[in-house]
Amino acid sequence: MTRTPAPAGTSLWRQRDFRRYLTGQTASVAGSSITSMALPVLAVIELDATTGQVAVLAVLGQLPPALLALHAGVLADRHPKRRLMIISDLVSAGAMLTIPAAAATGMLSLAQLMTVAAVMGTAGVLHDAAAISLLPSLIDRASIQHGNSKVGVLFAVAATGGSNLGAALTALLGPARTLTGDVFSYLVSVWCTARIQVRESVPTRVRGKRMRTEIAEGLRYVRADPRLSVLTWVNATTSFGLSILNTLWALYLLRNLQMSPTAFGVLLGVGALGAAGGAWAAPALARRHGPGPMMLGALALTPCTQIPLLLASPGLAWQVVIGCALVLQLACAGAAGTTQRSIRQIVTEPSMQARMQAVSTCLTSSARPLGALLAGAVGTWIGVRPALTVGSVLLVVPLLVLARSPLRGLRQMPTAPDDPKEEWPATFTIPTPGHCQETACTDSRNGEGK
Structure with a gap:
């Protein structure tokens, strides 16, 4: 049985398909956070991995979004999104299950960990492309911001938990x-996704149409x-600037500012409350100030939140100040x-949702390793604090990109593509890679956000 989204005005908590979607994706985020904590410990403590091997393990998990996001977007626009989500979750669960099984028999190796990281990274790209683009099919367009707000709140809490x-x-x-625990989270996601009953529109594909042609269509559509x-x-x-900060942030706090691991963990946990609070307040702030001014203000505050970090010295007082700044930064994000x-x-348009998202994912994912390389080079050449200063200054770039566009004055959320009331200035200069580079407003200190 299938059904269409509930009309605008219906509480999202009363919509079963949205609840199932949110439950499944929240469980998946919590499970991934368990893995992000346990996998490096397994590699370092149990398998005695070197620094280089740990770095390779991390890269293998991060490369698929940069290399395969555009292809995943095409697949998610070609095929039913729920089916792709279920297949991806089952592949990830199966790959993850091989690790405790091999450990129990004494056959676990670093090569297996790296293979599993690559497989799960690839499956995760396809899952995310389908999951993010499925949301507009579940709820009315007028409720999308409230839906994303609830997603952001629960994801932040789930990641911390x-x-x-x-x-x-x-x-x-x-x-x-x-x-x-992560294997169990994937199975919860599969069960919840399988129970979603909303009618999903899948466009009829033109026979013989190549994937690269559809990728190009997505790029042109966004441009x-x-x-x-x-x-x-x-x-x-934003992703480029934050990747510089994220690369050196933990090192700077733990070594230069002599913060204890316990204090560092508390800092990250408190900071996540800011991300949840910002996502929760987003609809109200957009209604009161307008989406454009609200985003502009958030982007303007973000570089300012790095000032305490750059001025700090060892001590509890500065740790508290940095924590407050992190809460504000993640609230803005x-x-x-x-x-x-x-x-x-x-x-x-519905037929372009996944490819639109894939373009953003590809660019933000590509920006992160470049930022990490720049952070390493600058940090080695002139020091960690100057490298953090470079990252903080680069966070002004997204503010300038938005400030130069008509979006800065957007006073209400736009309407759907086929709504005749929608108006937009005819003259507009689209930024090119020479003017700026891209990152995700949802990036946090400790990395992704989807």
Whole structure:
């Protein structure tokens, strides 16, 4: 049995398909956070991995979004999204299950960990392309921002809870057994996704149409719409700046500012509350100030939140100040990220949802390793604090991209593509890679956000 989304005005909590979607995806985020905690411990403690091997393990998990996001977007627009989500989750669960099984028999190796990381990274790209683009099919377009707000809140809480649970389970059961928690989360996601009943529109594919042709269509579609183009470049430039900060942030706090591991963990947990709060407040802030001014204000505050970090010295007082700044930074990320994602989903045609998202994912994912390389080079050449200063200054770039566009004055959320009331300035200069680069407003200190 299938059904169409509930009409606008119906509480999202009363819509079963949305609840099932949210439950499944929240479980998946919590499970991934367990893995992000347990997998490095398994590699370093159990398998005695070197620094280089740990880096390779991390890269293998991060490369698929940069290399395969555009292809995953085409597949998600070609085929039923729920089916792709279920297949991807089952592949990830099966790959993850091989780790505790091999550990139990004494056959676990670093090569297996790296293979599993690559397989799960690939499956995750396809899952995310389908999952993010499925949301507009589940709820009315007028409710998309409220839907993304709830997604952002629960994802932030789930990520923090998953990390803490992962740390506790690793201490109690060992890192290999802890990974079964992530396997369970994938099965929960499969069960919830399979129970979604909303009618999903899948466009009829032209026979013989090549994937690269459809990828090119997605790129042209994003470039042709000034709203999508601007927000995509805002995402990419934000990701580039934050990747520099994220690469050296933990090292700087733990070594230069002599913060204890316990204090560092508390800092990250408190910061996640900011992300949840920003996502929760986003619809109200957009109604009161307008989506454009609200995003502009959030982007303007983000570089300012790095000032305490750059001025800090060892001591409890500075740790508290840095924690408060992190809460504000992630609140800005939650509010701006929820709003920009909602705008992109609202203005994009159903047949292009996944490819639109894939363009942003590809650029933001490509920006992260480049930022990490720059951070390493600058940090080695002139020091960690100057490298953090470079990253902070680069966070001004997305602010300038948005400030130069008509989106800066957007006073209400746009309407659907086929709504005749929608108006937009005819003259607009689309930024090019020479002017700016792209990153995600939803990036956080400790990395992804989807």
